[in-house]
Amino acid sequence: MSRMTFDAISEAQPGAKWQQRWERSWPAYEAWFLGRGGDDGPDRVACRAALARHMPELLGLYDRLVELAGGGDRAARFLSTWCPPRYLGGCSLAALAEGGEVRLLRNYDLSPDLNEGLLLHSAWCGRKVMGMVEFLWGLSDGINAAGLSIALAYGGSSETGAGFGITTILRYVLETCDTVAEALAVLRRVPSHMAYNLVLADREGQIASVEMHPGGGFTLMPQPIATNHQSGAARPARAGFTRTYERHAHLAGLRSTPGDLHRYFTARPLLQDRHSEGFGTLFTAEYDPGSGRLWLRWPGREWAQSLDDFTEGQRVIDFAVTNALDGADGAAEPSPAQGSEAGAERASEYAAEWSGNWQGAQGIDWQALARDYANGKGRPVASYFAVK
Numbered sequence: 001m002s003r004m005t006f007d008a009i010s011e012a013q014p015g016a017k018w019q020q021r022w023e024r025s026w027p028a029y030e031a032w033f034l035g036r037g038g039d040d041g042p043d044r045v046a047c048r049a050a051l052a053r054h055m056p057e058l059l060g061l062y063d064r065l066v067e068l069a070g071g072g073d074r075a076a077r078f079l080s081t082w083c084p085p086r087y088l089g090g091c092s093l094a095a096l097a098e099g100g101e102v103r104l105l106r107n108y109d110l111s112p113d114l115n116e117g118l119l120l121h122s123a124w125c126g127r128k129v130m131g132m133v134e135f136l137w138g139l140s141d142g143i144n145a146a147g148l149s150i151a152l153a154y155g156g157s158s159e160t161g162a163g164f165g166i167t168t169i170l171r172y173v174l175e176t177c178d179t180v181a182e183a184l185a186v187l188r189r190v191p192s193h194m195a196y197n198l199v200l201a202d203r204e205g206q207i208a209s210v211e212m213h214p215g216g217g218f219t220l221m222p223q224p225i226a227t228n229h230q231s232g233a234a235r236p237a238r239a240g241f242t243r244t245y246e247r248h249a250h251l252a253g254l255r256s257t258p259g260d261l262h263r264y265f266t267a268r269p270l271l272q273d274r275h276s277e278g279f280g281t282l283f284t285a286e287y288d289p290g291s292g293r294l295w296l297r298w299p300g301r302e303w304a305q306s307l308d309d310f311t312e313g314q315r316v317i318d319f320a321v322t323n324a325l326d327g328a329d330g331a332a333e334p335s336p337a338q339g340s341e342a343g344a345e346r347a348s349e350y351a352a353e354w355s356g357n358w359q360g361a362q363g364i365d366w367q368a369l370a371r372d373y374a375n376g377k378g379r380p381v382a383s384y385f386a387v388k
Contacts, residue, residue, distance in 0.1 A: 002275065004112040004282060006296065006315045008305060010121040014061070019068045022136060025116065026069070029136065033078050036085030044073050047080035054164070054190050055172045061124050065137055081135060081165030083193055090279055091140075091153035092247050092270045093197065095224040096258045097205035103258035104201040104287040105265045106141050106151040108132070109242070111278040112319065119296065121310040125175040128307045130294060132285060138167025139174065145307055146178035147203025147289040155195030156229040156236025156244060161215020163191030170198075180206040184220075191216035195233075197226035203289045225251040242279060243269065262286045266297050273323040280319060299325040 011017040033039075042050070052059050062079060069075040078084075090109030096102070108115065118133040131142020141151035150173055152166055169190055177183045180202045187198070192212040201207045201224070209221040211230045219231065228244040229236040236244060250269050254261075264270060265284045272281045284297040292307035296315075299322045303315055 002112070002320045003316060003318050004115070004117055006117040006119065006283070006303070006317065008119045008121070008303075008311065008313050010310050010312055012123040014064050014068055014122075014124060018065070018137075021118065022069050025136060026075070029078065030074065033074065033085065036087075038078065038085050039074070041077065041083050041085075044076045047077050047082040050082040050164070051080050055168075057125060057176050058168075058172055061175075078135075079137065081138065081168040081193075083160075083162055084165045086158050086160060086194065087165075088158070089154040090228055090242055090272070091151075091226075092251060092265065093151050093153050093199040093209070093226040094251050094254070094261065094265075095149075095199050095201040095207040095209070096256065096261055097201065097207050098258055100205070100290075101258040102201050102203070102205050102207070102289045103261050104141075104149040104151060104199060104207075104289070105261050106153070106199070106285050107265050107270055107272070107281045108140060108283050108285070109272045109279055109281050112275055112280065112282060114278075115282050117282075119294075119305065121305070121307070127175065128292075129171075129174045130292075130305065130307050130310065131170075131174065132283075134167040135165060137171060138165060139170040140167060141285050141287070142170065142174050143287045143289065143292060143294060143307065144174040144177075145292065147292065148174060148177055148179060148183060148200070149202070149287040149289050150174065150183065150198060150200045151285065151287075153197045153199075153226045154228050155197050155211060155233075156239070157195040157214070157233060158237065159195060159214045160193050161191065161213075163193035163215055166192050166194065166196040166198075166212065178202075179204065180208050184208060184210070187212065187218055195230055197221075197228075197230065199224050199226055201287070201289050223252060227251070262295070262297055266299055271299070273319075275319045275323075280323075283317075298322045 009017050051062055065079055066076045092107045095104045116133055120133045121130045128145040129142060131139040134140045143149040150170055152170060169192060173183045173186055177186060180200045183200055187210060194214050196212045198212060199209045207224040209224045209226055210218040211221060212218045227248040228242050239245060247270055254264055256264060262284060272279055274280050286295040286297060294305045296303040298317055
């Protein structure tokens with residue numbers, strides 16, 4: 001799929017708009033949950049108890065979402081994100097504060113088939129929050145009315161521990177925290193189920209980067225940048241394919257003002273144009289904690305939004321066009337098929353061969369696909385469709 005539709009929706013409290021999104025997306029998420037062994041995880045009572053223990057401020061919101069989702073057992077377990085199935089991703093992150101100006105930038109790198117494309121503006125716990133939705137109520141990046149912004153990147157390991165899906169943790173941080181210091185206190189006590197890297201920035205110019213560990217705890221990093229590996233860990237899966245070390249080195253060497261930082265994220269080597277291989281930049285998100293503004297950027301295009309001036313709408317992005325625009329100015333990159341990661345690259349070619357959408361995903365054997373993807377094996381996507 002070379003095109004992707006992005007929606008901007010505003011709904012102060014969960015209601016008809018969120019429910020409509022649930023009904024649209026749940027069949028595919030349920031297939032993913034089943035295919036990845038979700039039914040073998042904690043039961044509904046344990047999931048709700050974990051949420052009450054670690055993030056009690058979200059409990060009423062969670063109960064309301066479960067109600068809107070129909071109240072089913074599987075939906076309740078899925079929405080808790082307590083000890084969920086494994087999931088992967090990409091991304092480059094950086095924050096910069098200088099002279100009273102602050103920015104947080106992230107590139108979201110994945111297949112266009114595997115992202116919701118939803119920018120949600122809400123006030124679910126009494127304060128305005130705006131961000132890109134994952135798993136129907138979590139966030140991959142966002143900002144709140146206090147001027148706190150946060151974004152995530154996959155940490156490069158499939159190891160898991162007892163914890164929550166990271167997108168729910170980001171939602172919790174933005175619903176309850178005002179500053180980077182407060183957010184760090186939350187991240188110390190709320191366990192993540194997988195390794196993720198987070199970058200944070202607030203209105204006062206405080207910035208931070210942490211490596212979240214599976215099962216709980218984090219390491220505070222010296223620079224507010226992140227890609228898809230962690231310090232002191234074994235070489236991450238698909239390192240050559242994602243070019244995580246190259247992107248990290250590029251970020252570490254950047255010399256920019258906060259206001260110009262987006263220029264580096266919308267150009268190579270941070271910008272990825274391998275959408276047909278399952279690893280392309282779906283969007284660049286630029287957050288301004290001082291003004292509460294967000295820009296979603298693509299080469300040659302941008303979409304500006306604000307916590308205080310949010311406009312619902314839709315944008316259709318043709319990645320073939322945006323890639324061509326980037327290619328006019330960017331230097332040529334080595335072929336992604338070069339090197340020892342060729343097997344992993346072939347594994348992700350399923351995105352090029354599958355022209356379906358989230359609704360079609362319910363027929364895929366996600367467990368087999370994930371196993372082969374992790375092991376660097378590739379076969380036609382048609383072979384992953386479950387036999388009925």
